[in-house]
Amino acid sequence: MPAHDGPRAGFVVSKAVGNAVVRHRVARRLRHLVADRLDRLPPGAMLVVRALPPSSDASSSELGVDLDSALRSAQRPRTAGRPAPNQRPAPNQGVSS
Helix, strand or coil, rough: CCCCCEEECCCCCCCCCCCHHHHHHHHHHHHHHHHCCHHHHCCCCCCEEECCCHHHHHHCHHHHHHHHHHHHHHHHHCCCCCCCCCCCCCCCCCCCC
């Protein structure tokens, strides 16, 4: 398999978004939006975009605003002692007795 130096993106559009026609429409719109933003990602970055059910009714501009917000959040430096949003705290952490 050849090495990929540039950023790559993948898409998850579940059946909860809608029927096949709706899911493919959402995926095409997201693919177009991400293609315009790939140059903002560092080389070798891998991006996964998960479409939620409201994306079926969202306009392209609304999807773009949400995508930009998510990219800013993902590229924001994490502070020490603060877990990333997708990480759970260790057991008993933050629980008072």
